Amino acid sequence: MPPEAAVALDPAAAIAAGFPEGSVVPQEGPGAPTDQPTWVVRREVLRDLCRALRDNPKTRFDLLLDVCGVDYPEREERFESVYHLYSMPRGRRLRLKVPVAEGDARIPSVVPVWKGADWFEREVYDMFGVVFEDHPNLRRILTHDGFQGHALRKDYDPARRWILTEDKIYMPKLVAPPGRSDSMFERMTINIGPSHPAMHGTFRFVAMVDGEEIVASEVEIGYLHRCMEKMSETHTWQQVIPYTDRLNYCSSFINNVAYCRTVEKLLGVEVPPKAVWARTILSEFSRVMDHCVANGSSLVDTGALTNFWYFFQVREEIYGLLEAVCGARLTVSACRIGGLLADLPPDFVARCRRLLEFIPPLIDDVEKLIDKNRIWIDRSVGIAAISGEDAVNWSWTGPCLRASGVAYDVRKAHPYDLYDTVDWQVPVLYGGDTYDRYKVRMLEIRQSLSIIRQLLDRGMPEGPFVVDDPHVALPSKEACYNQMESMIYHFKLIMDGIQVPPGETYLMTEGANGELGFYVVSDGSGKPYRLHVRAPCFPIFSTFSDLMRGHSISDAIATLGGLNVIAGELER
Amino acid sequence: MEVQGESWLTTKLEPFVDWAQKNSFWPLPFGTACCAIEFMGTVSSHYDMSRFGYEVVRFSPRQSDLMIVAGTITDKMAPVLKRIYDQMPDPKWVVSMGACACSGGFYRAYHVMQGIDEIIPVDIYVPGCPPSPEGLMYGILQIKEKIDRERKASRRGGKRKGEHAA
Ligand code: SF4
Numbered sequence: 168m169p170p171e172a173a174v175a176l177d178p179a180a181a182i183a184a185g186f187p188e189g190s191v192v193p194q195e196g197p198g199a200p201t202d203q204p205t206w207v208v209r210r211e212v213l214r215d216l217c218r219a220l221r222d223n224p225k226t227r228f229d230l231l232l233d234v235c236g237v238d239y240p241e242r243e244e245r246f247e248s249v250y251h252l253y254s255m256p257r258g259r260r261l262r263l264k265v266p267v268a269e270g271d272a273r274i275p276s277v278v279p280v281w282k283g284a285d286w287f288e289r290e291v292y293d294m295f296g297v298v299f300e301d302h303p304n305l306r307r308i309l310t311h312d313g314f315q316g317h318a319l320r321k322d323y324d325p326a327r328r329w330i331l332t333e334d335k336i337y338m339p340k341l342v343a344p345p346g347r348s349d350s351m352f353e354r355m356t357i358n359i360g361p362s363h364p365a366m367h368g369t370f371r372f373v374a375m376v377d378g379e380e381i382v383a384s385e386v387e388i389g390y391l392h393r394c395m396e397k398m399s400e401t402h403t404w405q406q407v408i409p410y411t412d413r414l415n416y417c418s419s420f421i422n423n424v425a426y427c428r429t430v431e432k433l434l435g436v437e438v439p440p441k442a443v444w445a446r447t448i449l450s451e452f453s454r455v456m457d458h459c460v461a462n463g464s465s466l467v468d469t470g471a472l473t474n475f476w477y478f479f480q481v482r483e484e485i486y487g488l489l490e491a492v493c494g495a496r497l498t499v500s501a502c503r504i505g506g507l508l509a510d511l512p513p514d515f516v517a518r519c520r521r522l523l524e525f526i527p528p529l530i531d532d533v534e535k536l537i538d539k540n541r542i543w544i545d546r547s548v549g550i551a552a553i554s555g556e557d558a559v560n561w562s563w564t565g566p567c568l569r570a571s572g573v574a575y576d577v578r579k580a581h582p583y584d585l586y587d588t589v590d591w592q593v594p595v596l597y598g599g600d601t602y603d604r605y606k607v608r609m610l611e612i613r614q615s616l617s618i619i620r621q622l623l624d625r626g627m628p629e630g631p632f633v634v635d636d637p638h639v640a641l642p643s644k645e646a647c648y649n650q651m652e653s654m655i656y657h658f659k660l661i662m663d664g665i666q667v668p669p670g671e672t673y674l675m676t677e678g679a680n681g682e683l684g685f686y687v688v689s690d691g692s693g694k695p696y697r698l699h700v701r702a703p704c705f706p707i708f709s710t711f712s713d714l715m716r717g718h719s720i721s722d723a724i725a726t727l728g729g730l731n732v733i734a735g736e737l738e739r
Numbered sequence: 740m741e742v743q744g745e746s747w748l749t750t751k752l753e754p755f756v757d758w759a760q761k762n763s764f765w766p767l768p769f770g771t772a773c774c775a776i777e778f779m780g781t782v783s784s785h786y787d788m789s790r791f792g793y794e795v796v797r798f799s800p801r802q803s804d805l806m807i808v809a810g811t812i813t814d815k816m817a818p819v820l821k822r823i824y825d826q827m828p829d830p831k832w833v834v835s836m837g838a839c840a841c842s843g844g845f846y847r848a849y850h851v852m853q854g855i856d857e858i859i860p861v862d863i864y865v866p867g868c869p870p871s872p873e874g875l876m877y878g879i880l881q882i883k884e885k886i887d888r889e890r891k892a893s894r895r896g897g898k899r900k901g902e903h904a905a
Contacts, residue, residue, distance in 0.1 A: 325847070362816075390771065394849055498868060
């Protein structure tokens with residue numbers, strides 16, 4: 168039990184003190200995580216504890232950010248299910264860990280407390296084989312139905328594949344709700360995707376319709392599960408950066424930043440001002456690009472093709488900038504742990520300024536075409552609306568949540584890089600529907616451009632682009648060729664990788680879709696022991712079949728783009 | 740084909756069909772991942788694939804003759820890819836766009852197919868992660884050449900695409 172004084176100060180600790188001795192134990196002392204309070208919880212009290220933490224007005228942990236598993240084969244209680252909680256009103260974070268043994272890997276599901284736990288728990292079940300009791304639909308989510316074993320267990324061979332045969336393809340059995348007496352239609356089940364243009368390549372949506380109206384549906388994902396988390400365990404810390412590009416590939420740069428910041432935190436490395444400045448600017452440009460794709464694709468799904476070309480032109484121009492910075496357009500890998508890949512090109516500021524001239528007219532054009540467009544309004548206003556409270560319960564973050572009236576933005580709530588030094592607003596709308604999700608993104612594009620403008624006006628900071636620490640960043644080529652010591656450092660870094668001290672941390676960044684979190688565990692070897700990505704669109708998409716109940720198939724198509732579900736990030 | 744005078748054009752049926760085919764593919768984009776975004780870039784206004792006559796993008800396999808596999812194919816997706824390929828009418832061609840489609844890329848992993856040629860035949864492999872739009876265009880233009888080459892080979896008794904051995 169926590170000491171008396173702590174209980175008096177911390178309402179969460181007071182709640183914990185109400186549970187039986189030894190069932191909620193804070194992790195303290197050497198080796199304990201320092202990034203946020205962490206409690207080890209016995210599974211018997213988990214659900215009650217969660218409910219108390221959520222409902223107590225002094226704590227209000229209303230947002231379940233993430234659930235993930237970690238495997239420690241040498242421990243008696245081998246699996247650990249890790250919950251990251253966030254209190255929206257208080258801005259506090261809390262981590263719960265529930266250890267279970269292999270022979271008895273059962274944990275009560277927290278879906279009754281937070282609906283957003285649904286897919287998170289399914290993922291832990293799929294990857295580790297931990298069973299969540301009373302879960303409404305506990306089956307594999309990312310891997311296919313012919314898969315055997317649990318891939319993120321430490322004893323699973325990363326390259327062991329299983330072939331899926333046609334007879335094993337999953338077909339949801341939708342349970343029809345009791346029929347409406349006034350319906351004249353026959354019920355029909357329609358399968359859309361995974362290879363369907365409206366499903367953006369890789370999602371599968373099976374809906375039962377009564378006439379036009381969807382009465383029950385199920386979403387099947389995992390068609391792009393590329394095993395990113397397992398791959399990171401087999402690569403050095405630096406080598407993971409390209410994998411992060413391919414999470415949300417519409418705004419790769421933000422993923423790079425999010426990952427590098429997490430590792431930098433574990434290492435305790437201070438990033439030079441020039442790199443921080445450039446990271447902020449390029450992150451905002453990436454956000455603009457991402458919002459362009461989200462809005463462009465949601466509009467094109469409703470037939471408004473012209474805007475798509477406008478938006479893609481914006482992207483092309485920003486690609487030009489990224490290409491000048493790192494040589495790649497889409498998958499940039501432009502960050503390094505401790506700074507950037509290379510120094511900025513000499514015309515960096517000029518290029519950015521040109522973009523600031525070029526982008527706004529295109530955005531204006533789209534707004535002129537769309538904002539008052541009858542067809543778009545008819546197809547988006549009031550469609551798939553969700554209240555702020557529900558959205559939080561479903562673990563939403565990002566622009567979709569801000570369209571439902573909740574002003575949570577990591578850049579404001581927990582500022583990092585240079586966000587607290589510039590003047591900008593968090594746009595919030597209250598409709599919670601497809602239209603507001605479109606509009607919030609348009610407003611955010613303008614805020615991003617304003618942030619960039621202010622930073623450019625400030626001028627580029629002088630100095631190095633990466634930390635001057637040979638244990639973290641590669642020495643320059645010249646130094647390698649001329650100094651024995653630098654050559655040895657270079658060799659060590661390439662062969663063994665960065666040596667990150669043992670520990671664990673969770674760090675959040677505002678991704679284009681919401682809170683992008685990296686939870687990393689290091690055991691002191693040259694590779695991540697466990698790396699988990701809190702993908703913002705994962706819980707958002709888990710709501711989809713609930714959102715679409717009562718709407719028509721064509722509404723589902725119009726909604727999907729606005730949720731901005733990116734398969735690479737969703738399924739990792 | 741030769742143009743004679745102003746209004747005559749003499750040819751044989753075969754070269755005429757080839758000419759039509761190679762200048763107006765109807766691509767089916769089987770886009771799953773990051774490469775699909777670059778595919779979109781290629782068909783958008785800046786790179787504009789329609790300059791070559793390839794803009795009629797069709798999502799129905801029955802209306803297309805060129806499959807562009809853009810993105811990682813996982814084991815879960817594999818049966819879908821195979822079925823869609825089988826539904827395309829002959830003659831048909833396949834471009835494998837990007838490292839993932841060609842070889843699994845840097846995902847040597849438990850859920851990723853190590854190259855789509857495990858299940859369907861590939862005509863052109865376009866390397867890159869993702870390939871640049873120029874690279875993809877070059878790859879597609881190579882199919883044009885391939886049709887020519889196959890034609891020459893068929894004159895020497897070889898098989899043409901879509902022809903079955905007698
Ligand atoms: S080749 Fe690269 S860019 Fe293309 S799908 Fe694979 S990871 Fe993405």
